[in-house]
Amino acid sequence: xxxxxxxxxxxxxxxxxxxxxxxxxxxxxxxxxxxxxxxxxxxxxxxxxxxxxxxxxxxxxxxxxxxxxxxxxxxxxxxxxxxxxxxxxxxxxxxxxxxxxxxxxxxxxxxxxxxxxxxxxxxxxxxxxxxxxxxxxxxxxxxxxxxxxxxxxxxxxxxxxxxxxxxxxxxxxxxxxxxxxxxxxxxxxxxxxxxxxxxxxxxxxxxxxxxxxxxxxxxxxxxxxxxxxxxxxxxxxxxxxxxxxxxxxxxxxxxxxxxxxxxxxxxxxxxxxxxxxxxxxxxxxxxxxxxxxxxxxxxxxxxxxxxxxxxxxxxxxxxxxxxxxxxxxxxxxxxxxxxxxxxxxxxxxxxxxxxxxxxxxxxxxxxxxxxxxxxxxxxxxxxxxxxxxxxxxxxxxxxxxxxxxxxxxxxxxxxxxxxxxxxxxxxxxxxxxx
Numbered sequence: 001x002x003x004x005x006x007x008x009x010x011x012x013x014x015x016x017x018x019x020x021x022x023x024x025x026x027x028x029x030x031x032x033x034x035x036x037x038x039x040x041x042x043x044x045x046x047x048x049x050x051x052x053x054x055x056x057x058x059x060x061x062x063x064x065x066x067x068x069x070x071x072x073x074x075x076x077x078x079x080x081x082x083x084x085x086x087x088x089x090x091x092x093x094x095x096x097x098x099x100x101x102x103x104x105x106x107x108x109x110x111x112x113x114x115x116x117x118x119x120x121x122x123x124x125x126x127x128x129x130x131x132x133x134x135x136x137x138x139x140x141x142x143x144x145x146x147x148x149x150x151x152x153x154x155x156x157x158x159x160x161x162x163x164x165x166x167x168x169x170x171x172x173x174x175x176x177x178x179x180x181x182x183x184x185x186x187x188x189x190x191x192x193x194x195x196x197x198x199x200x201x202x203x204x205x206x207x208x209x210x211x212x213x214x215x216x217x218x219x220x221x222x223x224x225x226x227x228x229x230x231x232x233x234x235x236x237x238x239x240x241x242x243x244x245x246x247x248x249x250x251x252x253x254x255x256x257x258x259x260x261x262x263x264x265x266x267x268x269x270x271x272x273x274x275x276x277x278x279x280x281x282x283x284x285x286x287x288x289x290x291x292x293x294x295x296x297x298x299x300x301x302x303x304x305x306x307x308x309x310x311x312x313x314x315x316x317x318x319x320x321x322x323x324x325x326x327x328x329x330x331x332x333x334x335x336x337x338x339x340x341x342x343x344x345x346x347x348x349x350x351x352x353x354x355x356x357x358x359x360x361x362x363x364x365x366x367x368x369x370x371x372x373x374x375x376x377x378x379x380x381x382x383x384x385x386x387x388x389x390x391x392x393x394x395x396x397x398x399x400x401x402x403x404x405x406x407x408x409x410x411x412x413x414x415x416x417x418x419x420x421x422x423x424x425x426x427x428x429x430x431x432x433x434x
Contacts, residue, residue, distance in 0.1 A: 035069040035149040037062055038123055039135045041083075042076040042099060042116040047261065052083055053288070054137035054266055056090060057280070060287030063091045065144040070129070074122045090288070097122045103185060104194030113261070114195035118185060121196075123171055124178035131221070136167040138264055140255040140280055145232060147215035154204055155213055155226040157233035159258065164207055166197045167256045168233050212249075236265075236276050240377040243275075255279075275370065350402055357398035361391045 039055055042048075059071045071092045075084055076099050084094045100118040104110060123134045131149040148155070148170050156169035181203065191198040204225065213226035229250025236257045239245060245252050255276060257263075263270045265280035284290070368387045374380040 032128070033068065033070045034129065035131045036072045036126060036129045037067060037069055037133045037135060038072040038074060038126065039137055040074040040119045040122070041079055042119055043078045044115060045113050050264070050266060051137050054264070056087065056288050057284045058135065058137050058139055058141070059087070059092050060090060061141045061283050062144070064287065065141060067144045068146050069149065072126065074119055076116065076119065095122070095126070100185060102194065103188040104191050107194055110194040114193070117196040118199060120166070121178065121181045121185070124173050124181065125175065127173045127175055129173055131170060132173055133168065133170050136256070138257040139168060140265065140283065141253065142255065143251065143253050145251070145253040148232065150215045150219065150221050151213050151228070152222045152224040152226050154207070155228050156207060157228035157230055158208070159230070159233055159235050162208060163201055164227070165233050165256070165258065166200050167258060168254060170228070236274060239276055240380070242376050243374060243380065350405055354398040354401035357394055361395055364391065
């Protein structure tokens with residue numbers, strides 16, 4: 001996952017070489033399974049399409065791992081039909097549900113992107129399955145953790161020492177439990193964050209005191225509540241301490257990205273800061289590819305090129321027009337100003353090196369962040385700090401250089417033209433004004 005491999009991958013994407021993988025997803029065949037991996041998909045956020053793509057990559061990875069379970073999507077009724085069709089074609093079973101209205105939406109510090117996360121409760125209504133592993137779409141599977149289906153009625157991992165994480169949990173579907181939870185939601189039972197996390201933590205408030213899950217060797221199912229080993233929910237931030245995984249409890253199975261939305265792994269800019277994002281893109285190449293986005297990327301690139309060319313043509317036209325029609329201009333409507341040119345934004349010629357300095361600094365920052373030479377996260381942080389200290393004087397020089405040129409062109413040259421006019425004899429100035 002070096003920076004050089006990343007740049008090669010980006011180049012392949014730009015040239016349109018990366019499309020759908022030959023190992024395209026195929027619908028699951030055969031008899032219905034006893035268990036299921038499930039996720040949810042709802043609308044109403046600025047990132048609906050991104051989460052749709054993330055869900056396809058995650059479920060596609062499970063299909064490629066040949067899990068012994070169905071993959072299910074709890075899709076809100078307003079999810080576009082062609083999205084549902086694509087999910088079905090790629091091997092998922094789509095269960096259409098009505099959004100659960102969130103009674104906590106008016107409480108303080110409620111994040112509106114969690115408006116419909118309570119739809120996770122529908123997982124308890126999937127009673128055709130013996131066990132369901134409920135997932136957020138930002139999970140990245142390294143192996144098929146089918147042993148999770150041997151867990152009890154509810155199992156989850158504690159990323160926070162005291163609060164379990166609901167990005168992955170195991171449950172035993174039950175209409176009775178589903179009805180109790182729906183009743184608790186309807187009466188607005190205490191929920192600290194107003195989302196699924198706060199609701200489930202409050203519902204299973206004694207999970208911290210439960211034993212750690214160890215799958216029975218004979219393949220039997222357990223009963224009761226269990227804590228999952230951290231290997232089933234490896235927070236991506238743990239990776240950056242040593243720049244490798246050292247999770248001794250449980251098989252290293254699933255990576256999760258509980259970070260701010262703008263650093264989710266499917267954003268291309270996340271990989272220098274969080275290199276594991278590149279692994280997510282490798283999973284995407286292996287599953288759904290970039291067939292849809294590549295033509296859009298090419299079209300946008302062509303549009304930007306056309307806009308830049310038009311800007312250059314307009315600049316040349318304005319410059320030539322200024323030379324021809326502004327050879328002699330009037331001051332206050334009377335008298336020539338001795339061919340003193342007026343300020344025109346398009347006439348400013350900025351120093352090339354100063355303009356390119358921030359771009360060169362940005363490229364250097366990407367190389368510094370993505371360099372494979374670091375042995376651990378601390379050394380990586382030190383390297384970033386040293387690079388920042390070294391480049392700051394150059395960025396300051398570039399800013400001063402550019403601002404100085406703009407200041408001279410916009411303010412001093414017109415003033416000098418007026419001063420030159422004022423230096424003429426008073427009698428001549430009076431004749432020009434009169």
